[in-house]
Amino acid sequence: MDNPISSYSPKPALVVVGWLGAAAAASGSAYLALVADRTGALLFGVAAVALAAAAAHGALVRPRLAADHDGIRVRTLTSTRQWSWPEVRVRSTTTRRLGRDVSVLEIEADELLILGALELGADPRDVLDELNALRPAY
Incomplete structure (x- = not known):
């Protein structure tokens, strides 16, 4: 990648x-x-x-999240984790906090990573749509 x-x-x-x-x-x-x-x-x-x-x-941690047709990569301060598409499940969840709806992107592989709009620089729901478009059909 x-x-x-x-x-x-x-x-x-x-x-x-x-x-x-x-x-x-x-x-x-x-x-x-x-x-x-x-x-x-x-x-x-x-x-x-x-x-x-x-x-x-x-x-x-730039880029925080990167994706291509092979899988995704997430950078942290200490490491970079990479998973192929069959190893990962990605979803967006929305919760109500302090009177407003907050969406996050959840990446579940061998661990659970939660990324918000500030970390992604984009709306997590839009990121999920783009990731789903990249994910090959198995």
């Missing part, structure tokens, strides 16, 4: 916003440390670390 037909990643603009937010929170933490507001500096520092971790994850 060197040249995937379809690939999905967090949107680059979202990753950039994460890095900008991390930089802003880090500078806010530094400023608050200078004016002796330790609690505020700690809170801004925690926010900076969380935003930097999320932005780094979005930048490093």
